[in-house]
Amino acid sequence: MVHKEIVLPATREEVWDALTDPERLEDWFANDVELDLREGGGASFRWSNGEERFATVTEVEPMHRLAFEWEDEGDVEFTLEDEADGTRLTVVETAPAWSIALDRQAMALARG
Numbered sequence: 001m002v003h004k005e006i007v008l009p010a011t012r013e014e015v016w017d018a019l020t021d022p023e024r025l026e027d028w029f030a031n032d033v034e035l036d037l038r039e040g041g042g043a044s045f046r047w048s049n050g051e052e053r054f055a056t057v058t059e060v061e062p063m064h065r066l067a068f069e070w071e072d073e074g075d076v077e078f079t080l081e082d083e084a085d086g087t088r089l090t091v092v093e094t095a096p097a098w099s100i101a102l103d104r105q106a107m108a109l110a111r112g
Contacts, residue, residue: 002093009086016063
């Protein structure tokens with residue numbers, strides 16, 4: 001599981017828009033994005049190197065929480081909270097067990 005938090009110097013509305021508007025997602029995440037922003041809606045992300053990932057939206061609480069289930073297993077959840085300096089974005093992503101094992105093997109190899 002990957003758990004990351006960052007406080008962004010932006011309003012919750014701006015951060016929500018960057019996470020949910022396909023055109024904004026194309027600015028920072030993938031080259032081509034399709035997103036049906038409702039529970040059960042589909043999402044597709046394509047990159048210029050030919051990689052594609054597909055997901056199903058599992059939870060939408062506007063301006064607060066968005067969750068996907070990746071077609072190739074694993075989940076990702078975005079949570080937004082107001083902070084004095086902007087908006088706290090928390091991202092929690094789970095991956096299939098084989099992916100975690102590969103990551104650990106790669107780290108062990110990198111350490112020599």
